[in-house]
Amino acid sequence: MKLFNFNVIILNEQGQESKREQRQAEYFTEDLGNNITLEMVLISGGSFMMGSPENELEHNNSESPQRRVNIKQFCMGKYSVTQAQWKAVATLPQVNIELKPEPSYFKGDKRPVEGVSWHGAVEFCDRLTTHTKRQYRLPSEAEWEYACRAGTITPFHFGETITTDVANYNGTDDEEYQLSSSYAQGLKVIYRKETTVVGSFGIANAFGLYDMHGNVFEWCADFWHKNYQGAPTDGSAWIEPNDNQNCDRVMRGGTWVASKDICRCASRQDNWSRHLGFHIGFRVVYAGAV
Numbered sequence: 514m515k516l517f518n519f520n521v522i523i524l525n526e527q528g529q530e531s532k533r534e535q536r537q538a539e540y541f542t543e544d545l546g547n548n549i550t551l552e553m554v555l556i557s558g559g560s561f562m563m564g565s566p567e568n569e570l571e572h573n574n575s576e577s578p579q580r581r582v583n584i585k586q587f588c589m590g591k592y593s594v595t596q597a598q599w600k601a602v603a604t605l606p607q608v609n610i611e612l613k614p615e616p617s618y619f620k621g622d623k624r625p626v627e628g629v630s631w632h633g634a635v636e637f638c639d640r641l642t643t644h645t646k647r648q649y650r651l652p653s654e655a656e657w658e659y660a661c662r663a664g665t666i667t668p669f670h671f672g673e674t675i676t677t678d679v680a681n682y683n684g685t686d687d688e689e690y691q692l693s694s695s696y697a698q699g700l701k702v703i704y705r706k707e708t709t710v711v712g713s714f715g716i717a718n719a720f721g722l723y724d725m726h727g728n729v730f731e732w733c734a735d736f737w738h739k740n741y742q743g744a745p746t747d748g749s750a751w752i753e754p755n756d757n758q759n760c761d762r763v764m765r766g767g768t769w770v771a772s773k774d775i776c777r778c779a780s781r782q783d784n785w786s787r788h789l790g791f792h793i794g795f796r797v798v799y800a801g802a803v
Contacts, residue, residue, distance in 0.1 A: 514539040514555065514803055519717040524669075528676040538721030540591065541803060543645050545601035551641075553588040553799055554721045560584065561659050562666065564741055565779035569668055575740050576779045584659045584748040588803060589652065590796035592711035592723050593731060597622035599629070599637065608639040618791035623710040625729045625794040631762045631786035634732045634795040641797065651734040652798040653750035654781070657765045661726075661778045663719035668777045670718040675726055675776065677702045679716050681709045681769045682727035682776050708769055726776040729794035730764040730784075737761035737783035761785055768792040 516537050523532040539555040564579040565572050596617050603612040616628035629637075631651075638649040652660070662670055669675045677684040684702025712723040734750035737760070744751050753760075761783040767776025770792050775782065784793065 514541050516540075517721065519721050520715060521719055522671060522679070522716055524672045524674055524676065524679070526673045528674050528678075531672075536719065536721070540721070541588070543641070543647075545598060545644075547601060549597050549601040551594075551598055551797075552591040553797075554591050555803065556584075556587050556589055556656075556660050556720050558584050558586040559659070559664075561662060561664075563655055563658055563779075565668070565777070569777075569779070571668075571774035571777065571780075573780070575781050577740055578742070580741060580744065580746060582655045582659070582746050582748055584656060585800065587652075587656060587798055587800040589656070589660050589720075589722060589798050591717075591721065593625035593729055593794045593796045594634075594637065595623055595711055596620070596626045599626035602637050602640050602644070605640040605644050608636060608643065610636050612636055612640075616789070619708045621708075621710065624708045625711055625724075627708065627729050627791050627794045628789045629732075629794060630789055631732045631784075632758070637795075638797055647799050648801055649797050649799050651732055651750075651795060653748060654733040654735040654763045654765065655745070655748045655750075656798060657731065657733050658778060659748070660720060660722055661718065661766070663722070665719070665778070668779070669726055669773075670778060671716075671726070675773055677705075679714050680724070680727040680767075680773075680776065681705055681714075682767055682773050683770055684773065705769060725766055725778075727767045727771075727773075728769055729766070729792055730768045730782065730790070731766045732793065732795040733763040733765055735763045737763055759786055764793060 543551040565576040
């Protein structure tokens with residue numbers, strides 16, 4: 514494991530930077546060939562309150578009831594999987610399904626890969642596992658939210674709000690997509706209408722993860738459930754016994770096309786597991802010894 518430095522900021526309710534710190538985190542690097550690497554950040558274990566309180570702005574019933582969840586140590590991709598990383602792994606021997614080497618609508622080696630189904634993301638993890646001899650997988654929904662919050666209890670790991678200066682989302686009241694935002698009204702915001710290079714805002718959360726709010730949705734391992742009634746509390750993925758591979762799966766993190774309300778730490782969305790969207794990507798997890 515090696516150390517890297519990164520910047521963390523806190524925004525006040527008006528969306529202005531109120532605090533900035535430099536921190537360190539541990540990570541290791543996987544060699545994917547042709548000078549393409551994958552950086553995996555160590556996420557320490559702990560417990561947290563998953564979901565959002567009913568008085569949180571734009572709270573949704575799918576985020577209830579809040580419950581305490583215990584999380585074991587794991588490693589997570591510093592960024593969403595990039596197009597260069599995807600292409601490198603897509604050239605590796607097939608495990609279950611074929612992978613298109615260039616599925617993304619918005620092209621760029623350092624942009625997040627998108628246009629990837631849940632099944633494609635799982636195949637990526639399977640091929641990466643075979644290549645590295647480490648067991649890679651998608652994060653559970655609980656692991657994803659724990660990693661996003663990084664010890665915070667606010668709607669965003671930045672604090673009470675975010676702005677388009679620190680994340681890529683639709684910051685406007687957009688009539689075409691019927692989007693609006695209740696957070697930090699009146700700020701000067703933009704709508705980029707495309708993905709951005711991973712890590713381009715230069716700001717991470719307290720764990721050292723970038724772009725956990727916005728840019729692309731990220732697939733999780735879990736089946737979609739309409740709320741947390743009966744959900745596991747050990748950090749594992751919530752998967753039904755019949756394991757219907759074609760059911761809806763969970764997406765987290767928000768996206769370039771969505772309002773900031775959808776980018777909250779607790780916000781949950783679902784989609785058909787075979788859906789290919791130019792707003793959906795993923796990042797990977799490794800939970801073995803480091």
